[in-house]
């Protein structure tokens with residue numbers, strides 16, 4: 582089986598979506614600053630007005646091994662314009678990173694916001710992958726990377742829609758991988774747990790503006806008083822950095838025989854493993870239920886232990902004002 586690398590000595594062209602912040606920004610910079618100069622990065626974002634942060638982080642790589650381009654994954658025109666501008670450089674690696682979060686009681690979410698999450702997280706990736714497949718198949722070479730999530734493997738309470746959008750990506754990639762292997766094209770799902778980027782802040786901002794129509798008091802209390810504080814703990818205790826994820830994705834891209842799945846957070850894997858230990862789902866549901874509703878104090882204690890085990894017990898805790 583041919584290796585996933587490009588032709589000898591030529592840098593591989595990598596297109597990344599969602600590079601205005603977070604994981605996408607860190608990955609674009611990391612690949613563009615590759616010591617062996619193995620990559621030419623096309624770092625895309627939907628709003629070029631936000632490119633300063635990326636350009637500042639890219640330093641001398643800007644204009645050399647890093648090009649910034651506009652791409653809104655929800656717009657077919659934007660995608661076609663971006664892809665045709667790179668026609669002469671056929672794409673070796675596509676990283677579908679762009680994504681949108683949504684959290685809260687299902688009754689309180691409106692269908693337009695629900696659809697926007699699927700348009701971005703799922704159909705945006707589908708549209709791009711569909712567009713690049715013919716040229717990758719023609720060249721019998723390519724690597725499609727999708728930034729999924731632990732929530733694409735195991736649902737999390739009050740993350741019903743977001744998790745569903747990532748499950749959709751998992752089923753899509755799992756199916757595509759078999760056919761593409763025939764063409765020496767690899768598909769890789771990267772599944773981070775909580776990552777400390779703007780992602781969580783955007784969710785908190787959404788929640789602070791929400792008035793939760795159609796939600797009963799008990800559900801609202803479980804969400805606001807139980808889930809949100811526990812979720813904050815999780816980000817503080819288990820949260821990885823966008824740099825950690827960029828490093829993990831760079832290794833996936835540099836692999837000669839990339840796998841289909843890569844979880845990035847060893848502390849989270851016991852939770853995504855539960856459903857394989859008990860296919861009925863009872864173990865997963867009851868474990869999450871107990872972690873959330875039964876052992877709040879113990880859960881926080883166990884998170885503190887996890888934090889200490891992972892060597893972060895000296896990490897300054899930001900206490901809400």
Ligand SMILES: NC(=O)C1=CN([C@@H]2O[C@H](COP(=O)(O)OP(=O)(O)OC[C@H]3O[C@@H](n4cnc5c(N)ncnc54)[C@H](OP(=O)(O)O)[C@@H]3O)[C@@H](O)[C@H]2O)C=CC1
Nearest residue numbers: 599601602603604627653654679680730773775776778780
């Ligand atoms: N943070 C976390 O805990 C985790 C995140 N993930 C996934 O990682 C990926 C990156 O998220 P992260 O870096 O954390 O968060 P950020 O919110 O920092 O990054 C999300 C990026 O997606 C972009 N984006 C959103 N909608 C579109 C669109 N229609 N077209 C193009 N770009 C778009 C955003 O651009 P803009 O600035 O214009 O909004 C932003 O650049 C997402 O797929 C997310 O689901 C997975 C596991 C954990």
Ligand SMILES: CC1=C(/C=C/C(C)=C/C=C/C(C)=C/C=O)C(C)(C)CCC1
Nearest residue numbers: 730732737774775811812815869872873
């Ligand atoms: C683990 C866990 C919880 C929260 C998990 C969270 C909040 C995970 C976030 C993952 C993200 C942000 C993925 C993004 O794609 C609860 C429900 C609080 C309690 C039960 C155990």
